[in-house]
Amino acid sequence: MPALTVQGNRILRDGVPWWLLGYNSFTWSANCGHPEELMTQDQVDQWLSSMRHDGHGAVRLFFFQGWSLERLDALLASAERNNIYVILTIDNALPDCGEERKTAEWFRDSQKAASYQAWMTTLLQRYKGNTTIAWFEYFNEPGWEDGGLLDFITRMHDVAVTIDPDRLWSSGTIAPYAVGGPDNFRAINESRAVDIVSLHEYDFRDAETHFGPATRENAAGKPVLVGEFGVIDYNVDAAGCQADIALRADRVQRKAEAYITVDGYVGALAWSWQPGRGVGPCSSPGVDQDQQVQDLLRTITR
Numbered sequence: 683m684p685a686l687t688v689q690g691n692r693i694l695r696d697g698v699p700w701w702l703l704g705y706n707s708f709t710w711s712a713n714c715g716h717p718e719e720l721m722t723q724d725q726v727d728q729w730l731s732s733m734r735h736d737g738h739g740a741v742r743l744f745f746f747q748g749w750s751l752e753r754l755d756a757l758l759a760s761a762e763r764n765n766i767y768v769i770l771t772i773d774n775a776l777p778d779c780g781e782e783r784k785t786a787e788w789f790r791d792s793q794k795a796a797s798y799q800a801w802m803t804t805l806l807q808r809y810k811g812n813t814t815i816a817w818f819e820y821f822n823e824p825g826w827e828d829g830g831l832l833d834f835i836t837r838m839h840d841v842a843v844t845i846d847p848d849r850l851w852s853s854g855t856i857a858p859y860a861v862g863g864p865d866n867f868r869a870i871n872e873s874r875a876v877d878i879v880s881l882h883e884y885d886f887r888d889a890e891t892h893f894g895p896a897t898r899e900n901a902a903g904k905p906v907l908v909g910e911f912g913v914i915d916y917n918v919d920a921a922g923c924q925a926d927i928a929l930r931a932d933r934v935q936r937k938a939e940a941y942i943t944v945d946g947y948v949g950a951l952a953w954s955w956q957p958g959r960g961v962g963p964c965s966s967p968g969v970d971q972d973q974q975v976q977d978l979l980r981t982i983t984r
Contacts, residue, residue, distance in 0.1 A: 683765065683767070683813045683814050685848070686816050686850065688878065688904065690903060691901065691906070695737065700948070701942040702738060702739070702740035702951070703734070703942065703949050703950060703982060704734075704739050704766070704951050704979065705952050705955045706743070706910055706953045706955065707721070707741060707744075707954055708744040708954065709721050709957070710955075711749050713746070713749045713750075714744060714746075714778070714779035718957070718958030719956045729970070731760075732976065733766055734981070735765045735766075737767075738983075739766040740768070740951060741761070741767075741955075742768075742819075743757070743770055744771050744822065745770050746781055761814050768814055768815050768816060769819060769852070769909070772802060772821075773820065774822045775825065776823055784821060784824055785827055786828040786830045788827075788830075789834045790830060795837070795838075799838060799841055806846040810845065811846075811848075817852055817877065818849060818850070818852070819880065821854045822854050823860070826862040831861070832875075835873065835876070836874065836875045839873075839874060851878070852909070853871075853879075855867065855870065855879075855881070856880075858893070868901075871900065871902040871904055876902075877904065878904065878905050878906075878948070879897065879906040880909050881894070881906055881907070882910035882911070883910070883911050884911070884953075888937075889936040889939070890940045890941070890944055891908075894947075898946040898947075901946060905946065905947070906948065908941050908949070908951065910953045910954075911941075911952060912953040912954075913934050930975065931978060934952065934978055937950060938979065942982070942983075952979065954969070955970050956968060
């Protein structure tokens with residue numbers, strides 16, 4: 683697959699501005715999730731084969747320390763067969779999926795840093811030159827933590843470039859508010875450690891999230907990927923709790939179109955593909971069973 687590069691606030695593939703649409707999954711590896719959500723390798727293959735195959739498809743996957751490298755090898759081979767890019771989030775800043783919360787104290791702990799660096803090094807060495815991996819993320823949804831995040835990712839990046847200098851990186855942040863405001867957010871994105879700016883949003887009513895303008899303004903001129911967006915499957919304006927799958931599809935379409943056309947964005951990834959559970963408290967199906975959303979994400983173009 684052609685390697686992705688960054689120029690200004692765009693991602694390029696073969697020198698042409700490019701964009702990505704797809705999904706998240708934390709259950710793909712069978713290392714995280716409720717028992718009914720965990721996916722077999724056959725289910726992973728079926729999932730990837732169901733997506734768009736024009737090179738604009740992408741998945742963002744949790745892949746944390748100690749998880750099966752052989753399982754990841756198989757997924758990457760399947761992704762390559764299906765022309766789908768993979769974004770790997772290699773640690774969790776939240777206390778989920780077996781990881782611990784990343785606090786200021788955690789970022790200052792030399793043993794924690796050494797363990798993280800060893801895991802990162804394993805991945806960089808194993809997958810150097812693998813262009814199916816679009817980029818790595820340092821963390822899922824980290825906070826500022828008294829500047830500990832910025833210092834930590836800068837140190838890790840300086841190690842990473844000695845191993846795989848062409849590998850792109852993203853911070854995995856939520857939005858400016860989640861790191862203490864726009865000044866901190868801009869400082870993270872101005873760092874040499876960040877190539878693609880990360881935004882997560884769950885705004886039902888808006889096409890572009892209301893956090894979007896501040897995110898783009900403080901992106902340091904770099905491309906923004908909406909690494910997570912979620913749209914619940916019921917009408918929050920209705921009395922009670924009324925399922926409205928068609929309304930969800932309409933909102934997904936509006937968001938996807940915004941994030942591949944508004945200057946500065948390079949795409950969006952839906953949360954999430956997790957068999958066995960619904961998305962909202964009112965109704966199912968989840969996106970893995972929602973053919974309307976799947977059809978949209980297969981066919982939307984710029």
